[in-house]
Amino acid sequence: MSVHHDSHEGILRSALEENGLRYTEQRSAVFEHLANTKSHPTADEVLLAVRPALPGISLATVYKSLETLVGCGLVNKLTYSDGSSRYDGCTDPHHHARCGRCGRVVDVPGSLPEDQVEGLRLGASDFVVTGYRLELTGYCQPCLTAERV
Ligand SMILES: [Zn+2]
Ligand SMILES: [Zn+2]
Numbered sequence: 001m002s003v004h005h006d007s008h009e010g011i012l013r014s015a016l017e018e019n020g021l022r023y024t025e026q027r028s029a030v031f032e033h034l035a036n037t038k039s040h041p042t043a044d045e046v047l048l049a050v051r052p053a054l055p056g057i058s059l060a061t062v063y064k065s066l067e068t069l070v071g072c073g074l075v076n077k078l079t080y081s082d083g084s085s086r087y088d089g090c091t092d093p094h095h096h097a098r099c100g101r102c103g104r105v106v107d108v109p110g111s112l113p114e115d116q117v118e119g120l121r122l123g124a125s126d127f128v129v130t131g132y133r134l135e136l137t138g139y140c141q142p143c144l145t146a147e148r149v
Contacts, residue, residue, distance in 0.1 A: 008035045015072040029054055030065040034075055034089030040096070040105040042086055078105065097136035101143040108136060 012031045016023050029050040034041070041049065047062045066087055069075040076088040078096065086105055093111035098104070112134065121129045139147075 008032055012074065015074050016068075019072050021068060021072070024065075026050075026054060026057055026061050027065045027068060029057070030062060031069055031074060031089070034069070034087055037089065038107060040078065040086040040088050042084065046087065095134045095136065097138065097140075099140040099143055100137055101139055104140050104143075106140070 008031060009028060012028060013023050016027065021027075030046055033046055033049045037049075039045070043059060043062050043066060046066065047057065047059050050057055050062070066075065066077070070077045070087075073091065074089075076091055078086045078088060080086075080098075080103075084103065088105075090107065095108040095110060096105050097108050112132070117132060120132065
């Protein structure tokens with residue numbers, strides 16, 4: 001079987017190998033789903049998406065696979081103050097807008113200029129900055145429409 005060098009499977013295999021982890025069909029199915037969706041799903045939503053292909057998979061296995069992928073840097077985890085988490089298969093720099101009513105998360109292209117990030121970093125005294133997260137808050141169009149009727 002030939003594998004494209006830049007296929008999702010190839011990316012997953014080399015990242016797992018680098019981290020001394022085994023390639024499993026569960027990890028593969030979870031990563032494949034995240035790499036192909038822009039919906040920033042929760043673990044429950046990932047479970048629903050991969051279960052048709054892997055009927056025996058449990059939510060615990062989905063969670064473990066997600067954490068493995070996050071640990072390998074293949075997936076970003078978005079945590080929220082209400083304790084919920086969403087997962088993002090796109091690790092290129094971008095921002096998010098989150099609906100305050102339904103919790104939907106959509107991508108907002110772009111990244112802050114280096115000097116602005118540096119300015120913010122300087123303001124965070126006695127703090128080692130490893131990154132930043134910019135989230136736009138508001139309401140998505142379906143929720144605004146629902147509110148009006
Ligand atoms: Zn909404
Ligand atoms: Zn995203």
